[in-house]
Every structure is written in C-alpha cells, then in structure tokens.
Amino acid sequence: MGSVRHMKTIRLEAFSDGVLAIVITIRVLEIKVPHDTTPAALIPLIPVFLSSLLSFISIGIYWNNHHHMLHTLQRVSGSILLANLHLLFWLSLVPFATGWMGQNHRAIALAALYGVVMVMASMAYFILQGRIIAAQGSDSLLRRAVGRDWKGHVSLGSYLVAVLASLRSLAIAQAIYALVALLWLIPDRRIERVLSD
Amino acid sequence: MGSVRHMKTIRLEAFSDGVLAIVITIRVLEIKVPHDTTPAALIPLIPVFLSSLLSFISIGIYWNNHHHMLHTLQRVSGSILLANLHLLFWLSLVPFATGWMGQNHRAIALAALYGVVMVMASMAYFILQGRIIAAQGSDSLLRRAVGRDWKGHVSLGSYLVAVLASLRSLAIAQAIYALVALLWLIPDRRIERVLSD
Amino acid sequence: MGSVRHMKTIRLEAFSDGVLAIVITIRVLEIKVPHDTTPAALIPLIPVFLSSLLSFISIGIYWNNHHHMLHTLQRVSGSILLANLHLLFWLSLVPFATGWMGQNHRAIALAALYGVVMVMASMAYFILQGRIIAAQGSDSLLRRAVGRDWKGHVSLGSYLVAVLASLRSLAIAQAIYALVALLWLIPDRRIERVLSD
Amino acid sequence: MGSVRHMKTIRLEAFSDGVLAIVITIRVLEIKVPHDTTPAALIPLIPVFLSSLLSFISIGIYWNNHHHMLHTLQRVSGSILLANLHLLFWLSLVPFATGWMGQNHRAIALAALYGVVMVMASMAYFILQGRIIAAQGSDSLLRRAVGRDWKGHVSLGSYLVAVLASLRSLAIAQAIYALVALLWLIPDRRIERVLSD
Numbered sequence: 001m002g003s004v005r006h007m008k009t010i011r012l013e014a015f016s017d018g019v020l021a022i023v024i025t026i027r028v029l030e031i032k033v034p035h036d037t038t039p040a041a042l043i044p045l046i047p048v049f050l051s052s053l054l055s056f057i058s059i060g061i062y063w064n065n066h067h068h069m070l071h072t073l074q075r076v077s078g079s080i081l082l083a084n085l086h087l088l089f090w091l092s093l094v095p096f097a098t099g100w101m102g103q104n105h106r107a108i109a110l111a112a113l114y115g116v117v118m119v120m121a122s123m124a125y126f127i128l129q130g131r132i133i134a135a136q137g138s139d140s141l142l143r144r145a146v147g148r149d150w151k152g153h154v155s156l157g158s159y160l161v162a163v164l165a166s167l168r169s170l171a172i173a174q175a176i177y178a179l180v181a182l183l184w185l186i187p188d189r190r191i192e193r194v195l196s197d
Numbered sequence: 198m199g200s201v202r203h204m205k206t207i208r209l210e211a212f213s214d215g216v217l218a219i220v221i222t223i224r225v226l227e228i229k230v231p232h233d234t235t236p237a238a239l240i241p242l243i244p245v246f247l248s249s250l251l252s253f254i255s256i257g258i259y260w261n262n263h264h265h266m267l268h269t270l271q272r273v274s275g276s277i278l279l280a281n282l283h284l285l286f287w288l289s290l291v292p293f294a295t296g297w298m299g300q301n302h303r304a305i306a307l308a309a310l311y312g313v314v315m316v317m318a319s320m321a322y323f324i325l326q327g328r329i330i331a332a333q334g335s336d337s338l339l340r341r342a343v344g345r346d347w348k349g350h351v352s353l354g355s356y357l358v359a360v361l362a363s364l365r366s367l368a369i370a371q372a373i374y375a376l377v378a379l380l381w382l383i384p385d386r387r388i389e390r391v392l393s394d
Numbered sequence: 395m396g397s398v399r400h401m402k403t404i405r406l407e408a409f410s411d412g413v414l415a416i417v418i419t420i421r422v423l424e425i426k427v428p429h430d431t432t433p434a435a436l437i438p439l440i441p442v443f444l445s446s447l448l449s450f451i452s453i454g455i456y457w458n459n460h461h462h463m464l465h466t467l468q469r470v471s472g473s474i475l476l477a478n479l480h481l482l483f484w485l486s487l488v489p490f491a492t493g494w495m496g497q498n499h500r501a502i503a504l505a506a507l508y509g510v511v512m513v514m515a516s517m518a519y520f521i522l523q524g525r526i527i528a529a530q531g532s533d534s535l536l537r538r539a540v541g542r543d544w545k546g547h548v549s550l551g552s553y554l555v556a557v558l559a560s561l562r563s564l565a566i567a568q569a570i571y572a573l574v575a576l577l578w579l580i581p582d583r584r585i586e587r588v589l590s591d
Numbered sequence: 592m593g594s595v596r597h598m599k600t601i602r603l604e605a606f607s608d609g610v611l612a613i614v615i616t617i618r619v620l621e622i623k624v625p626h627d628t629t630p631a632a633l634i635p636l637i638p639v640f641l642s643s644l645l646s647f648i649s650i651g652i653y654w655n656n657h658h659h660m661l662h663t664l665q666r667v668s669g670s671i672l673l674a675n676l677h678l679l680f681w682l683s684l685v686p687f688a689t690g691w692m693g694q695n696h697r698a699i700a701l702a703a704l705y706g707v708v709m710v711m712a713s714m715a716y717f718i719l720q721g722r723i724i725a726a727q728g729s730d731s732l733l734r735r736a737v738g739r740d741w742k743g744h745v746s747l748g749s750y751l752v753a754v755l756a757s758l759r760s761l762a763i764a765q766a767i768y769a770l771v772a773l774l775w776l777i778p779d780r781r782i783e784r785v786l787s788d
Contacts, residue, residue: 011210011214011264013602013605014210014211014214014605015214015217015218015260015264017602017605017606017609018214018215018217018218018219018412018415018609019218019221019222020606020609021218021412021606021609021610021612021613022218022219022222022609022613023222024610024679024683025610025613025614025617025683026222042700042704053680056676056680056683057676060673060676063606063676064669064672064673064676067602067606067672078261081261081264082257082261082382085253085254085257085260085261088221089250089253092221092222092253109239113239185673208407208411208461211407211408211411212411212414212415212457212461215411215412215414215415215416215609215612216415216418216419218415218609219415219416219419220419223419275458278458278461279454279458279579282450282451282454282457282458285418286447286450289418289419289450306436310436405604405608405658408604408605408608409608409611409612409654409658412608412609412611412612412613413612413615413616415612416612416613416616417616420616472655475655475658476651476655476776479647479648479651479654479655482615483644483647486615486616486647503633507633
C-alpha cells in the first residue's frame with residue numbers, strides 16, 4: 001500500500017501547486033497599460049504594482065508553508081482532501097481582495113474585505129493542519145514541527161484586529177497587513193528543523 | 198512494460214490536474230470590484246460569491262472522484278484518453294454555467310443551461326468509468342469499488358429533473374442543484390474501502 | 395546518468411502539460427453570457443460553442459500525439475527543448491485562431507489565418523519529430539513507430555489546400571478543417587503498437 | 592533524507608513550471624480579433640504578434656536555463672525558495688512589459704519599463720544562482736557549470752544600456768532587446784557539458 005498512499009500525496013501536491021501557480025500569477029492579468037504613455041502616466045500603476053507584490057508574497061508564503069506541511073503527510077484521507085480544497089478556495093480569493101485594495105486604497109469596505117479573506121484563509125490553514133495532525137495520531141511529526149505555532153496564532157489575531165481597525169483607521173489596518181506579511185517572510189524553519197533531526 | 202504504463206497514467210493525471218486547476222480557479226477571474234465601494238455596494242457580490250463557491254465545490258468533487266477513479270487504473274488506452282478529454286471539456290464549461298446563473302439568477306434559460314452542462318458532465322463521467330471498467334476486465338477493481346453507484350445515478354437523474362423543473366420553477370431547480378452538491382460533499386469512501394482491503 | 399536524463403524528460407512533459415492545459419481551457423474564457431437571457435438569445439452562442447469544441451479537440455489530439463511521441467524519448471537535448479517550445483508557441487495560437495473563426499465565420503481572412511496557424515503547428519510537430527528521431531539514431535523507436543506518417547502528411551497538405559481554398563470558398567475550407575479533425579479523432583495506434591512489441 | 596530532499600526539488604520545479612506555463616501563454620489572452628476582418632485589417636496585429644513571440648522566446652529561454660540550473664540542485668533551503676519566488680515575480684511581469692511595448696512601440700516610458708523588468712529578472716536570476724552555489728559549498732556543481740557566466744553579465748549590462756538608450760533612441764533600445772534574445776536562443780551547453788563529464 002506504501003506506493004499507493006505516496007501517489008495520493010503527490011497528486012494532492014500537484015493539484016494544489018497548479019491552483020496556487022494560477023492564483024499567484026492571476027494578479028498580473030489585471031494590470032492594464034495606461035492609454036497615455038508618458039512617464040508621468042505610469043505613477044498610478046504604483047499602487048497596483050504594490051498590491052500585486054503583496055498578493056504574490058502572501059500566496060508565496062502560503063505555498064512555502066503548505067509545501068512544508070504536506071511534506072510530513074504519509075496518507076491522504078477524504079477529510080484532508082476537503083480541508084485542502086477549502087484552503088485553496090480562500091487563497092484563490094486573495095489576489096482579488098488584494099487587487100481591490102490596490103484599486104481603491106481609501107475604501108473601508110475593501111480593506112475590511114481583504115482582512116476577512118485573510119482571516120478565512122488562516123482559519124482554513126489551521127483546519128487543514130488539525131486534520132493532518134489528527135490523522136498522524138499521537139506521535140504526529142507535524143505536531144512536533146509546529147509546536148505552539150505562535151506565528152499562526154499571531155497572524156490570525158492580527159488580521160481580526162485589522163478588520164476591526166479598518167472601520168476606524170485605514171492606515172492602521174494597512175500597517176498591520178504589511179507587518180504580518182513581513183513576519184512570514186522570515187522562512188519557517190520549525191518544520192525543517194524537526195525533519196532534519 | 199510496467200513503468201511505461203505507469204508513466205502514461207502519471208501524465209494523464211498531471212494533464213487532468215492542470216486542466217482542473219485552471220477550471221476551478223477561473224471563476225474568480227470573473228469577479229469584478231464594484232466602482233462604488235461603500236459596504237452596501239458589496240451586497241450584489243453575494244450571488245456572485247455563492248456561484249463561485251458552488252462552482253468550486255462542484256469541480257472539487259469531480260477532481261476528488263476523478264482522483265480516486267484513476268487510482269485504480271494501470272493502463273491507459275486511446276479510448277480512455279478520449280473519454281477523459283470528453284469529461285474535461287464538459288467540466289471546463291461548469292464555471293461558466295455556474296457564473297451565468299450567478300449573474301442573473303432569474304433567467305430560466307441560464308438555469309436550464311447549467312443543468313444541461315451538469316447532465317453532460319455526469320454522462321461523460323459514466324462513459325470514462327465504463328471505459329476503465331471495460332479495460333480492467335472481469336475482475337475490475339473499479340467495478341467492485343463503484344458497486345451499483347447509486348450516488349452517480351441519483352445525481353444524473355436529479356439533474357435531468359432539475360432541467361425540466363427549471364421551465365416551471367427556478368426555485369425548485371436551484372434547490373435540486375444545491376442538494377446534489379451536498380450529497381457529494383460527503384466524501385466517497387467506496388473506492389477507498391475496496392483499495393484498503 | 396539514467397535518472398538525470400529521466401528527470402529532464404519528466405520536466406519537459408510537465409511544462410508542456412501545463413502549457414497545453416492552459417491552451418485547451420483558454421477558449422472558455424472568451425465565452426460571454428448574453429445580456430438578454432431568453433432561450434432564443436442563446437442561439438448566437440452555438441457557433442462560439444462549436445468553435446470551442448473544435449479548439450478543444452484539436453489541442454486534445456496534439457496533446458495525445460505529443461504524449462505518445464515523448465514517450466519514446468530517453469534524452470532531452472537543447473535542440474529538442476527549442477523545437478518543443480516552437481510547437482507550443484503555435485499551439486498556443488490555436489484557440490484564438492479557432493475563436494476568431496467562431497466569432498465571424500464569414501470572414502475569409504480569419505478562415506485563412508486559422509489554416510496558416512494549423513500549417514505552422516503541423517510543421518512544428520514535424521520538426522520536433524525529426525529532432526527526436528535524429529537524437530535516437532539509426533534504430534530510432536519513434537521512426538519505427540511513425541513509419542511513413544501518412545496522417546501527418548495528409549493533414550499538412552490538407553491545411554495548405556484549405557488556406558488556398560478559403561480565398562475561393564469558405565465552405566470548402568471549413569469542410570476540410572472538420573475532416574482533418576475527424577481523421578485524427580481515431581486514436582493513433584501506431585506508436586502504441588511498436589511500444590507493445 | 593535523500594528522498595525527502597529529492598521530493599522538495601521536484602515540488603519546487605513543479606510549482607515553477609506551473610507559474611512559467613501560465614506566464615508564457617498569458618500573452619495570447621491579450622490578442623483581440625479586429626472587428627473589421629478584411630485581410631488589410633490584420634496588419635495592426637503584426638506588432639502584437641511580434642511582441643507575443645518576443646515574450647514567448649524570453650520566458651522560454653528563462654525556463655530552459657532555470658531547468659538546467661535546478662538540475663544541479665540536491666537540497667532546497669528556505670532562502671532558495673524565496674529567491675525562486677522573487678525570480679518568478681519578475682518573470683510574471685515580462686509578458687505585460689512586452690505586451691505594452693507591442694501596443695505602443697513609440698512610447699519611451701514603455702520601452703524603458705520593459706528594460707527595467709528585464710534587468711530585475713536578470714538580477715533575480717543571479718541571486719538565485721548565487722544562493723544555489725552557496726548552498727552547494729566549495730565543490731559546487733553549478734559554479735563549475737556556469738564558470739564566469741559571460742552571457743549572464745553581458746545580458747544584464749545590455750539591458751541597463753538599453754534602459755538608458757531608450758531615453759534617447761527607441762530604435763537602439765529595441766535593437767539591443769532583440770540582440771540579447773538572439774544571444775540566448777543558442778542553447779546554453781555549459782551546464783549540460785559539466786553534467787555529462
């Protein structure tokens with residue numbers, strides 16, 4: 001049965017990689033060339049470029065962590081497949097939530113919407129992590145690797161604060177979003193460390 | 198010859214995964230940000246969001262079942278390749294049929310069109326299943342796994358009823374569509390059970 | 395070196411599969427829902443649907459044959475990589491050439507353009523086939539599998555005739571395009587036969 | 592640990608292939624059929640076609656070199672993952688920079704923008720190459736393969752010159768862009784040579 005289980009993990013990773021590859025590149029589809037092409041006309045592209053970059057970094061971080069997490073997986077069950085689809089659904093909304101914020105960075109509704117999508121994606125990630133740990137049983141490799149997972153909990157809490165903050169001050173909400181992205185740019189060595197023990 | 202046959206299955210899965218990854222994410226491409234960005238202006242996005250979710254779930258379920266079905270496959274023939282392409286064609290129309298229904302959920306023609314696409318996809322799935330069972334011969338692993346396949350037949354019948362119902366009552370048709378999706382959200386343990394025997 | 399060569403072939407196939415998965419599904423992106431949604435308003439969608447189907451079949455056939463051809467490949471050289479990219483370029487134009495013909499099936503220029511793209515794709519396929527046969531040397535598995543390749547030559551000749559015919563009669567050109575697609579729908583058993591000897 | 596490291600490399604390649612497959616085909620999405628479909632009306636499509644071809648060749652060359660470079664990689668670290676994402680980000684902007692230049696080939700700002708994107712992509716490629724060489728230590732296979740890397744340095748320098756030149760003469764800038772693409776069309780045999788030693 002070993003190779004059968006193995007194949008299932010490979011196909012789950014391949015499908016997730018396909019979806020994430022589309023999600024990470026989809027933002028550039030929305031970049032439109034200005035009709036007026038003087039150098040000054042390129043200035044309005046700057047927020048669009050920055051929001052593309054934020055989207056790329058966010059999805060890239062999720063791909064990176066997802067890649068590490070699935071690495072500990074030996075056996076794919078139906079509930080792990082569903083939890084993975086659920087995560088992919090929320091991640092596929094990230095480029096649009098980011099893009100909307102880039103188009104109109106003064107709109108409270110859009111900044112809050114971005115936060116809601118990030119909260120749902122974080123929660124979907126926790127659910128998938130929980131399913132994998134449950135499937136691995138009491139000596140779960142992933143549970144040891146993740147430990148108390150302060151980074152995951154800090155991110156989720158920060159996004160919740162940012163959604164509420166966006167109703168008062170857009171600047172505070174956007175600062176929190178940027179800080180959480182920076183927090184994750186430092187690669188997650190926890191799983192690598194346990195795997196290499 | 199073992200590894201040669203094996204490679205063919207891998208490439209068939211990889212290509213199908215690529216197509217389904219695109220099909221499952223393509224719906225989000227159609228979500229447009231409203232120009233008016235007050236919180237109230239986000240309300241019209243709700244049916245679009247729900248139709249995206251329905252499309253994501255439908256394709257996710259097909260990917261899940263397709264993944265299980267191809268798992269039993271040892272050898273790819275020309276007719277299996279064609280039957281697989283035929284299934285992918287109808288599945289690639291699902292996001293659009295769903296999206297159209299989301300854009301205008303009062304249009305009878307669009308609700309019926311969605312049902313027609315789902316009927317064709319179901320039939321294409323049955324054809325592919327039949328081809329694989331035929332190729333596996335009298336002791337087909339897939340035939341034992343699928344058994345009498347009541348879920349597949351109930352879905353196909355329900356979609357046919359819904360297409361007819363949509364001419365009378367859109368609400369009944371849409372309720373049937375939602376019920377069939379729910380029916381499949383419970384993961385299909387039949388193939389897993391036979392494989393783990 | 396065996397596994398190194400092997401990995402190269404896998405990655406060449408994976409990249410080609412990714413490109414072809416996008417190319418085969420891209421056509422549906424162009425299908426737009428009519429604003430008027432009475433059943434009668436769906437009629438103009440029929441040529442769009444038929445051209446999507448023709449594009450899907452054409453790319454599906456190329457994927458099928460490409461899949462068989464690369465199966466005979468043990469070693470990837472720089473010139474094979476370039477010949478493969480060249481083929482992918484022309485294939486990526488197929489959905490658009492098909493779509494344009496579907497949008498305006500009375501336009502001579504578009505029917506001729508479709509033929510030109512199909513001629514270039516056929517020629518790119520021959521070039522790639524030639525590179526692989528040359529790399530395999532005098533006892534080439536692919537050369538034995540392909541034999542005199544009457545189907546490839548008949549297709550290329552037919553497309554050339556259709557380009558010229560489109561200047562006189564669109565109906566003749568379109569009939570030739572349909573006949574060539576039908577010719578290839580019968581799966582190519584030549585390579586399978588030699589491989590299973 | 593061997594197979595674990597190996598799997599990481601495969602998934603890094605698969606994700607990169609997915610992104611590059613989308614990036615290389617995305618340009619054709621922007622090709623729009625003219626409403627007027629006389630043969631003369633196809634003439635404005637020529638610069639669009641040429642810019643699609645330039646984009647396809649540029650991404651194809653990067654895929655080819657990336658494919659060779661990752662071939663020498665045994666172990667994926669967090670910093671290599673980030674350097675790879677950084678490269679993919681700039682490459683995902685190439686089709687748009689190329690497309691903009693195709694839409695309006697007289698705009699100085701767009702020609703300079705294309706050069707800036709190519710400079711950033713070249714630098715991201717050097718950074719990834721440096722990370723891999725550093726990870727491989729003193730007897731790095733990649734360092735031996737790349738040698739003094741005159742082609743990489745000549746390209747980067749040429750792009751910098753072209754960005755400055757575009758402020759004076761668009762023709763000179765565009766000639767440099769075409770020459771650099773031609774320089775790379777000759778496949779890079781350096782890594783192949785060292786690997787086959």
